[in-house]
Amino acid sequence: xxxxxxxxxxxxxxxxxxYERVAxxxxxxxxxxxxxxxxxxPQVVIATGDLCHSGAKEEYAALRSxxxxxxxxxxxxxxxxxxxxxxxxAFPEHDYLPQDGGxxxxxxxxxxxxxxxxxxVIPGEAGGRMCKERLAWLAERLAEGGGRPTLVFMHHxxxxxGIGHMDEIGLEGAEEFGRIVLRHPEIERIVSGHxxxxxxxxxxxxxxxxxxxxxxxxxxxxxxxxxxxxxxEPPACQIHLFDPDQGVVSHTSYIGSFAGPYRFPx
Numbered sequence: 223x224x225x226x227x228x229x230x231x232x233x234x235x236x237x238x239x240x241y242e243r244v245a246x247x248x249x250x251x252x253x254x255x256x257x258x259x260x261x262x263x264p265q266v267v268i269a270t271g272d273l274c275h276s277g278a279k280e281e282y283a284a285l286r287s288x289x290x291x292x293x294x295x296x297x298x299x300x301x302x303x304x305x306x307x308x309x310x311x312a313f314p315e316h317d318y319l320p321q322d323g324g325x326x327x328x329x330x331x332x333x334x335x336x337x338x339x340x341x342x343v344i345p346g347e348a349g350g351r352m353c354k355e356r357l358a359w360l361a362e363r364l365a366e367g368g369g370r371p372t373l374v375f376m377h378h379x380x381x382x383x384g385i386g387h388m389d390e391i392g393l394e395g396a397e398e399f400g401r402i403v404l405r406h407p408e409i410e411r412i413v414s415g416h417x418x419x420x421x422x423x424x425x426x427x428x429x430x431x432x433x434x435x436x437x438x439x440x441x442x443x444x445x446x447x448x449x450x451x452x453x454x455e456p457p458a459c460q461i462h463l464f465d466p467d468q469g470v471v472s473h474t475s476y477i478g479s480f481a482g483p484y485r486f487p488x
Contacts, residue, residue: 223334225373226257226264226294227460229415230272230435232303233288235280241452246275246437249457249477250288253436256477257459258293264461265333266294270415270433271301271343271377273309282312299339300326301377301415302348302391306341325356329363335410335464338363340376342393350378350416352395361402369408373462373470379414379432381423386448388417388440400426411462411470418452420460420474431472434458 231253232246240246257264274281289296297318300306306326310319318328330337340360342350352360364372378393380400393399403409403426410428417432418440424430436459441451461473 223464224262224264225335225337225462225464226260226267227270227375227413227433227462228253228257228267228296228436229270229433229459230301230418230437231269231285232272232275232435232437233281233285234275235278236284240275240437244438244452244454247284247288249437250285253457253459253477254288254291256475258291260461260475264294266330266337267292267296268337268339268375268413269296269298270375270413271299272303272415273298273301274304277303277305277308279308279312282308286312297328297330297337297339297375298326299341299375299377300343302343302350304343306343306345325359327356327359327363334371334466335470336367336370336372338372338374340374342376342378348391350376350393352380352393352399357395357398357402360399364402364406364409367408371464371466371469372406372409373464374403374409374412376412376414378416379421379430380412381425381430383417383419383421383423383432384444385417385419385440385442386446387450403428410464411472413460413462413472420458422472429470431460433460434474436477 325341380396412430418435439455
């Protein structure tokens with residue numbers, strides 16, 4: 223099974239650039255073309271939050287239009303830049319999204335790898351949270367899984383990355399979340415966004431990772447007083463390959479036009 227992960231797309235209203243500089247809509251369109259051109263194509267796409275830049279209705283209309291050409295299903299979760307109600311309203315046919323006005327948690331069955339989506343958003347705040355209610359929901363869904371191989375996807379990563387200004391808006395409740403993860407070795411991978419960089423860590427008996435953005439990236443600054451800067455390093459996505467015999471292997475796939483490919487000499 224091949225799963226593509228898009229993250230931190232920051233879609234704006236038509237004709238608007240993020241931070242007056244980043245053409246995020248054009249960059250997501252290029253990412254969709256990139257995924258459609260892959261051989262073999264992914265079976266599904268997961269989009270790990272900050273789908274839109276400010277959570278406005280017109281942004282979700284643009285997001286819907288940009289995702290429309292995707293040749294495979296896409297499963298959405300919100301990030302701190304998103305608005306839950308606008309997201310649900312914009313994608314009424316995505317019936318996996320809860321319609322009760324609460325957290326946008328869900329489980330995707332029917333594939334070789336079980337997918338569990340977690341909503342870590344705190345409305346009006348940049349950081350995320352796994353509260354008692356969310357933790358209880360996760361524990362119940364894992365208990366129902368019968369030990370089937372599982373991938374958990376969420377916006378805020380559960381680990382500290384060393385990028386100080388981003389760690390300050392990390393995930394509350396990560397330790398409690400980690401205690402649940404430790405009890406479930408069937409969790410093959412925890413994938414997230416938020417950091418706008420590809421980062422990996424062995425965490426609570428599994429591997430946790432973040433994905434780069436399809437648009438702008440957070441500057442890699444591991445200094446103790448790192449300030450918040452972004453740059454226009456190449457946009458990218460993650461491709462997760464699941465094989466029942468060895469688990470999940472993840473690749474970073476850069477989006478754009480590059481010289482090549484050239485065949486290696488015999």
